[in-house]
Each structure stands twice: as C-alpha cells, then as structure tokens.
Amino acid sequence: MSHARTNKDQLLARTRRIAGQVAAIERAIADEAGCAAILHQVAGVRGAIAGLMDELVADHLQSHIVAPGLSDADRAQGGDELLAVIRRYTK
Amino acid sequence: MSHARTNKDQLLARTRRIAGQVAAIERAIADEAGCAAILHQVAGVRGAIAGLMDELVADHLQSHIVAPGLSDADRAQGGDELLAVIRRYTK
Amino acid sequence: MSHARTNKDQLLARTRRIAGQVAAIERAIADEAGCAAILHQVAGVRGAIAGLMDELVADHLQSHIVAPGLSDADRAQGGDELLAVIRRYTK
Amino acid sequence: MSHARTNKDQLLARTRRIAGQVAAIERAIADEAGCAAILHQVAGVRGAIAGLMDELVADHLQSHIVAPGLSDADRAQGGDELLAVIRRYTK
Numbered sequence: 001m002s003h004a005r006t007n008k009d010q011l012l013a014r015t016r017r018i019a020g021q022v023a024a025i026e027r028a029i030a031d032e033a034g035c036a037a038i039l040h041q042v043a044g045v046r047g048a049i050a051g052l053m054d055e056l057v058a059d060h061l062q063s064h065i066v067a068p069g070l071s072d073a074d075r076a077q078g079g080d081e082l083l084a085v086i087r088r089y090t091k
Numbered sequence: 092m093s094h095a096r097t098n099k100d101q102l103l104a105r106t107r108r109i110a111g112q113v114a115a116i117e118r119a120i121a122d123e124a125g126c127a128a129i130l131h132q133v134a135g136v137r138g139a140i141a142g143l144m145d146e147l148v149a150d151h152l153q154s155h156i157v158a159p160g161l162s163d164a165d166r167a168q169g170g171d172e173l174l175a176v177i178r179r180y181t182k
Numbered sequence: 183m184s185h186a187r188t189n190k191d192q193l194l195a196r197t198r199r200i201a202g203q204v205a206a207i208e209r210a211i212a213d214e215a216g217c218a219a220i221l222h223q224v225a226g227v228r229g230a231i232a233g234l235m236d237e238l239v240a241d242h243l244q245s246h247i248v249a250p251g252l253s254d255a256d257r258a259q260g261g262d263e264l265l266a267v268i269r270r271y272t273k
Numbered sequence: 274m275s276h277a278r279t280n281k282d283q284l285l286a287r288t289r290r291i292a293g294q295v296a297a298i299e300r301a302i303a304d305e306a307g308c309a310a311i312l313h314q315v316a317g318v319r320g321a322i323a324g325l326m327d328e329l330v331a332d333h334l335q336s337h338i339v340a341p342g343l344s345d346a347d348r349a350q351g352g353d354e355l356l357a358v359i360r361r362y363t364k
Contacts (some may be wrong), residue, residue: 008120015117022113024105025143026106027108029099035151042144043179049137050363052116056133060126065338066352068345081340083331087132088310089363090323091273141272149265156247157261159254170248174240181232181271182364190302197299204295207325208288211281217333220312220355225325231322234298235315242308263309270316 007059012053021045053089055081094180098150105143112136144180189241196234203227235271239264280332287325294318326362330355 022045028038064078067075113136119129155161155169207223246252246260282353295318301311337351 008123011120012117015113015120019113019117022106022110026103026110029102029106032099035147035155036176037297039144039147039151039172039176040179042140042147043176046137046140046144046180047364049133049140053133053137054356054363056126056130057359059274059358060130061338061352064126064287065334066348068348073339075339081130083327083334084096084165085127085130085134086330086359087327088131089137090327091320122272138273145265145269149267152247152261152265153260156243157257163250166248166250174236174243177239177268178236181236182229190305193302194299197295197302201292201295201299204288204292206344208285208292211284215328217337218358220344221326221329221354221358222361224329225323225358226321227292228322228362231315231319235312235319238308238312238315242312247307256289263312267309267312267316270313271319 007055011052011055011059014048014055018045018048018052021048057085098146102143102146102150105139105146107134109139109143112139148176189237193234193237193241196230196237200227200230200234203230239267280328284325284328284332287321287328291318291321291325294321330358 021041025038025041025045028041060078060082065075065082070078112132116129116132116136119132151169151173156166156173161169203223204227207220207227210220210223242260242264247257247264252260291357294314298311298314298318333351333355338348338355343351
C-alpha cells in the first residue's frame with residue numbers, strides 16, 4: 001500500500017475512530033448499559049467499518065487497476081483481488 | 092442490561108476480539124501492508140461485528156420481549172427498540 | 183400469517199413493486215443497457231427487499247412475540263424463528 | 274453492455290430465477306403462509322440479488338476497467354461508476 005501515502009493518514013484516523021467506538025461498546029457492556037443503546041452503538045461501528053471498506057476499495061481500485069501505466073497483468077490481478085473481497089463482503 | 096449477566100463475559104470477550112482485529116488493521120495500514128490483505132481483514136471484522144450484533148439482538152429479544160412475566164407495555168417497548176435497530180442495520 | 187390481514191395488501195403491493203423492478207432489470211440486461219445503470223437498478227431492488235424484510239420482521243414480531251395473550255411457549259418459538267432469520271440475514 | 278454477450282444468457286437466467294423467487298413470495302403472502310417461511314424466502318432472494326450484483330460488478334470491472342486497450346479516461350470513468358454503486362450498496 002505504498003501508493004496510499006496520500007490517504008494513509010486519513011485511513012489511520014478512520015481506523016482509530018473505529019477503535020474508539022469499539023472501546024466504547026466494551027465499556028457499555030461492562031457497565032451494563034441499556035441494550036437498545038448498545039445495539040445502536042454496534043450499528044454505528046458497522047457503518048464506520050463500511051466507510052473504511054469503501055475508502056480501501058477506492059484506494060485499491062485507483063492504485064492497482066485504474067492507474068495509468070500499469071501492465072495488463074497487474075490490472076487483471078488487481079481486479080481479481082477486488083472481486084474476491086467484494087464477493088466476501090456481499091455474502 | 093443487568094439481565095445479561097450470564098452472557099456478559101461472552102459479549103466482553105467478543106468485543107475484545109473485535110478490538111484486537113481493529114488494532115491489527117491499524118498496524119497493517121501503518122506498515123503499508125498489501126491492499127488485498129487489509130481488505131480481507133476489514134471484511135473479517137465486519138463479520139465479527141455482525142456476530143456481536145446477533146448476540147445482542149438475541150439477548151435483547153429474550154430479556155425484554157420473550158421472557159415470561161414481562162408486562163404487555165414492556166414487550167411493546169422492547170419490540171419497538173428492536174425494530175428501530177433492525178431498520179437501521181438493514182439499510 | 184392470518185394475523186397480517188391488515189398488512190397483507192401493503193405487503194402484496196411491496197412485493198409487486200419488487201417484481202416490477204426485477205422485470206425492469208431483465209429488460210435492461212436483454213436490451214444491453216449500460217452496466218452502471220443496471221448496477222444501480224440492482225442496488226435499488228436490494229433496498230426494496232430490505233424494506234420488505236423489515237415489514238415482515240415487524241409483522242412477525244408483533245403477531246408472534248409481542249402480542250398480548252400469547253403463551254410463553256408461543257413467544258419462545260416466535261423468538262427462535264426471528265433469530266434464525268436475522269442470523270441468516272446478517273451473515 | 275454489448276461486451277457482456279458471453280455473460281448475457283447467464284445474467285438473464287439469474288434474473289429470471291430471481292423473478293420466480295419474488296413471484297413465490299407474492300403467492301406465499303397471498304396464501305397467508307407462515308411468517309417464518311416467508312422471511313426465509315425473502316432472505317433467499319436477497320442472497321440471489323447479491324449474487325447477481327457480484328456477477329454484474331465482475332462484468333463491469335472486466336469490460337470497462339481491466340480490459341486491455343482501454344484509454345486511461347475510460348478506466349477512470351469505469352472506476353468512478355463502480356465506486357458509486359459500491360458506496361450505495363455498502364451503506
């Protein structure tokens with residue numbers, strides 16, 4: 001992911017926010033907070049994970065498939081990798 | 092979630108595993124690991140979040156809606172809370 | 183689903199709209215419409231399916247779990263049925 | 274989607290199967306079949322929609338982004354179209 005230098009700080013910031021959300025869920029469970037509130041926290045972190053996935057897919061697509069100058073074989077491999085993860089994600 | 096005492100340790104363990112997965116994603120991004128590998132890590136944590144959600148839904152359903160001895164009003168409120176989070180989750 | 187008489191017409195109308203969306207996708211593929219347009223049609227029908235699922239879950243929850251006067255055994259069975267489908271759906 | 278001629282029959286067959294599943298759901302609602310059975314039918318059609326989406330994404334990726342001989346501008350446009358639909362789908 002050396003190509004992602006421009007995006008790296010943003011991806012790290014996103015991931016740290018997700019870590020913070022997960023830590024808050026852990027505290028809520030430990031403190032026996034209300035069920036409904038915890039369920040909404042989990043729905044929130046799921047949305048944040050989807051957002052991270054979107055950014056990583058965009059980054060992969062740009063760097064390994066779309067970018068000018070790649071070889072046909074590079075693009076084919078990048079495409080196969082992308083499809084494998086999309087298939088896993090949409091299951 | 093005082094009702095969840097029996098499940099509390101299990102829910103905490105699940106949440107800590109998710110925290111570990113998120114920390115591993117953060118390290119992978121920081122270390123500029125391969126895109127495809129990171130995408131699969133994110134797909135993995137998404138599955139773990141779905142598993143946590145399922146457990147919390149089961150717990151809420153049992154404790155606030157199905158459990159014998161609840162009032163009709165309690166069940167109605169528990170049902171409304173569950174639907175709100177399912178609607179958010181399935182969007 | 184005899185309980186759903188009040189909702190039955192609405193559920194049928196939703197399902198027929200989905201059938202119409204699927205028929206439109208079939209025509210678009212047959213006519214070799216643009217890829218991106220077809221992908222958005224499929225995303226649209228997926229959202230409509232999620233909406234139908236939400237309505238059916240709400241109906242099942244109300245009629246078989248929350249409704250006053252059910253036996254404890256009825257509620258337990260209704261709850262198990264709901265969890266089974268939620269687990270399948272969130273996978 | 275003129276490029277999809279090789280896949281067209283397969284995509285049409287998939288879409289027709291989905292149409293059949295939706296028609297079966299409509300009949301089940303009309304006949305007041307059991308809630309739990311209908312919920313599983315809807316979960317099944319959701320899975321089939323996801324499978325159709327995967328095939329269409331694979332087709333779009335190959336034809337408009339990966340294929341040798343495309344211009345840089347073509348690939349950039351194909352990539353933007355793909356991301357737009359993935360962002361919609363993962364929401």
